[in-house]
Amino acid sequence: MSVCEHVAQLPTPEPAPRTPQGCEECLRDGTQWVHLRMCLDCGHVGCCDSSPRRHASAHAAEDKHPVIRSFEPGEDWRWCFVDEQIV
Template sequence: MTGEGGWAVAPDGGRPHGSPCTHLDLLAGSDAPLPAGPAVCSACEARGWTWVRLRRCATCGHVGCCDSSRGRHAYDHHVLSGHPVVRSLASDEDWAWCFTDEVFLVRGA
């Protein structure tokens, strides 16, 4: 199933029957520009930590660091808010992740 903006669950060889995502509609407005200035993980910045990659919440726009970062603040945001989907903010990545359904989401799949 493809959602608004052409987003769909990425093929997963480990789950041959596929796994759906019920949150594709959240990605419809996820291309909105970030506020002026560099994107940062404010929770890491407040602690003087660095991060590996940043993720943006598709529900509210919160920016947090990825699971490979020390703080894992994007995941923490999901746990605290219940917001299910994040998009990668890395310039060389164009995918999203649904924490709830545990699937990668890609454009035009």
């Protein structure tokens, strides 16, 4: 398995969630989500790929922010969209 170099480029400390109450776009549009993910570049909170609108991966693609973490209670994993691996 290769090492993800995107993690080394993340800001420290980790950014604060921009919308801690839920997916930024779903809250704005009045839509639902399944699970939440947070961008580790800017703190954008978006819905997962199991959600109808998949805002977290759309944000990663549009803003070129590759690394997210779960924003679910009790979960602490991170994912890199570019390297397609847990980091």
